[in-house]
Amino acid sequence: MIDGGIVIVGGGPAGLCAAITAAQLGAPVTLIDDNPRLGGQLIKQTHKFFGSKSHYCGIRGIDIATLLEQQLSATPTKVILNTTVIGHFKPNILGLANQHTFTKLSYQRLIVATGASENTILFENNDLPGIYGAGAVQTLMNVFGIRPGKNVLMVGSGNIGLIVSYQLLQAGINVSAVIEALPKIGGYHVHAAKLARLGIPILTSHTIKAAIGKEYVTGAVICRVDKNFKPIKGTEKRLKVDTICLAVGLSPLVEILSQIGCEMVFIPQLGGQVAWHNENMETTVSGVYVAGDASGVEEASTAMLEGRIAGAHAAATLTGKFTEAEAIINQAKFELAAIRQGPFGEKAAKGKEKMMQTVR
Amino acid sequence: MSKRTSKRNTPTRITDHPILQFNRGREITFFFEGEPMKGYEGETIAAALVANGVKVFRYSEKHKRARGFFCAVGKCSSCLMVVDGKPNTMVCMEPLREGVRVERQRGRGKI
Ligand SMILES: Cc1cc2nc3c(=O)[nH]c(=O)nc-3n(C[C@H](O)[C@H](O)[C@H](O)COP(=O)(O)OP(=O)(O)OC[C@H]3O[C@@H](n4cnc5c(N)ncnc54)[C@H](O)[C@@H]3O)c2cc1C
Ligand code: FES
Numbered sequence: 001m002i003d004g005g006i007v008i009v010g011g012g013p014a015g016l017c018a019a020i021t022a023a024q025l026g027a028p029v030t031l032i033d034d035n036p037r038l039g040g041q042l043i044k045q046t047h048k049f050f051g052s053k054s055h056y057c058g059i060r061g062i063d064i065a066t067l068l069e070q071q072l073s074a075t076p077t078k079v080i081l082n083t084t085v086i087g088h089f090k091p092n093i094l095g096l097a098n099q100h101t102f103t104k105l106s107y108q109r110l111i112v113a114t115g116a117s118e119n120t121i122l123f124e125n126n127d128l129p130g131i132y133g134a135g136a137v138q139t140l141m142n143v144f145g146i147r148p149g150k151n152v153l154m155v156g157s158g159n160i161g162l163i164v165s166y167q168l169l170q171a172g173i174n175v176s177a178v179i180e181a182l183p184k185i186g187g188y189h190v191h192a193a194k195l196a197r198l199g200i201p202i203l204t205s206h207t208i209k210a211a212i213g214k215e216y217v218t219g220a221v222i223c224r225v226d227k228n229f230k231p232i233k234g235t236e237k238r239l240k241v242d243t244i245c246l247a248v249g250l251s252p253l254v255e256i257l258s259q260i261g262c263e264m265v266f267i268p269q270l271g272g273q274v275a276w277h278n279e280n281m282e283t284t285v286s287g288v289y290v291a292g293d294a295s296g297v298e299e300a301s302t303a304m305l306e307g308r309i310a311g312a313h314a315a316a317t318l319t320g321k322f323t324e325a326e327a328i329i330n331q332a333k334f335e336l337a338a339i340r341q342g343p344f345g346e347k348a349a350k351g352k353e354k355m356m357q358t359v360r
Numbered sequence: 361m362s363k364r365t366s367k368r369n370t371p372t373r374i375t376d377h378p379i380l381q382f383n384r385g386r387e388i389t390f391f392f393e394g395e396p397m398k399g400y401e402g403e404t405i406a407a408a409l410v411a412n413g414v415k416v417f418r419y420s421e422k423h424k425r426a427r428g429f430f431c432a433v434g435k436c437s438s439c440l441m442v443v444d445g446k447p448n449t450m451v452c453m454e455p456l457r458e459g460v461r462v463e464r465q466r467g468r469g470k471i
Contacts, residue, residue: 034433034434034453035433036455046379046380060379062380084434099454117431117433117435117436118431118435120430127420127425127427128426128428129415129416129417129426129427129428129429130415130428131428131430132428132429132430132431132432133430133431133432133436135431135432135433136429136430136431136432136433136452139432139433140407140410140432141374142380144382144403144404144407144411145373145374145375145377145380145382145384146372146373146374146403146407146410146411147372147373147374148410170377170378170379171374171377172374172376214426215415215416215426216415216416216426216428253435
């Protein structure tokens with residue numbers, strides 16, 4: 001069996017930064033992703049990144065992916081694409097599957113940077129074709145250049161819901177409305193304002209009651225909700241849409257970590273179940289790290305910084321370059337703290353704090 | 361039940377985009393339920409089907425409910441189809457190939 005050295009699962013911003021940092025510190029690195037291209041969520045993000053204090057604000061996600069890819073290709077990192085890590089065997093072996101084969105790979109250190117998966121919500125007919133996660137809509141229209149439909153109802157007004165709505169309009173697709181159960185818009189005002197200028201209604205205190213259709217979506221029933229998110233009778237409205245896009249949050253992808261036996265904690269502010277980790281992103285299993293959305297749903301800039309920390313720490317414990325690693329880690333921690341002080345970093349900051357308090 | 365909602369040269373492909381350019385690969389012919397369709401090298405089977413107006417990918421086992429795809433990134437198993445006779449193929453991750461035969465899956469599918 002081959003040994004992967006520091007093995008990183010997931011080639012999004014977190015995994016890429018972990019790989020670049022670890023390789024620059026002289027560690028042997030293997031990076032695995034199930035897509036044909038590196039970049040994770042970034043490869044479908046056409047908008048300019050918003051203003052966290054990281055270096056990449058103002059740059060489009062797709063361009064950040066290219067930048068990181070270039071940095072990675074200057075290192076001797078081994079990259080394995082189109083391959084899913086489907087399991088873990090004790091003590092330190094991963095099961096890898098691609099279209100045709102199953103192989104095993106051992107590791108000396110493991111960094112799990114698998115990102116997050118999209119949530120769904122309960123409503124009548126929520127399994128009909130034509131109902132997609134926001135990420136799926138982005139993949140279709142921004143990666144493949146295919147319109148998912150002609151008329152879309154967007155559920156959720158967080159940044160993802162707002163940004164993807166705007167991207168739908170850019171792709172020539174009509175957005176009938178954006179609905180939000182909370183009494184106020186969840187995402188940044190700039191994103192909401194762009195939609196408002198184009199005349200797209202953002203209906204707060206509204207939810208989806210049902211999808212209409214037999215074989216696929218032909219419409220939706222929305223209604224108002226009261227303070228306790230209970231539907232208000234008589235406020236139902238029918239919309240003629242062929243697509244319903246759900247942007248109702250993400251949950252960290254933690255299967256590998258729980259299979260390994262890392263201690264898990266449930267923290268709503270981080271998106272649900274996460275592997276407990278210390279300041280260096282190390283879980284309760286020595287040598288196993290987590291970074292990015294898999295460690296708590298946040299944003300790309302924090303994912304990159306967490307990746308850098310995990311990569312540096314894992315590399316130092318292998319190569320002995322502790323002083324060099326420490327400088328990188330301290331700088332990244334400093335930037336992380338700055339981002340999390342901002343209004344949109346607050347939630348994650350609370351979540352991480354809560355986790356630290358559950359001492360292991 | 362209609363197999364698809366639009367014909368060839370379907371308008372669901374984006375040609376003009378303010379930011380993105382789509383460098384599509386070679387045009388490929390494949391078959392959906394025996395019917396020839398066009399797609400491009402480099403896209404997934406799921407993407408090519410949607411571009412051809414196909415919305416229903418399979419029918420669920422117990423209640424025979426229509427299912428399309430949901431996550432597009434290989435995480436939800438909503439998109440399992442029969443590909444070249446092989447059931448349970450996750451078509452949102454499976455690259456499109458020349459001449460590939462794709463069929464809706466009904467229930468679990470026999471191996
Ligand atoms: C629509 C949308 C808009 C966003 N807008 C912004 C924004 O404007 N600014 C911002 O900062 N952030 C934004 N974000 C958030 C940001 O994209 C994420 O926080 C960031 O991508 C997380 O990075 P990551 O590396 O942890 O995970 P990801 O980018 O999700 O990468 C994880 C990678 O791991 C792969 N993977 C998962 N499991 C396995 C496995 N078992 N085997 C192999 N590979 C696997 C995945 O396929 C993926 O490629 C947005 C997110 C979305 C969905
Ligand atoms: S659509 Fe979710 S696995 Fe294919």
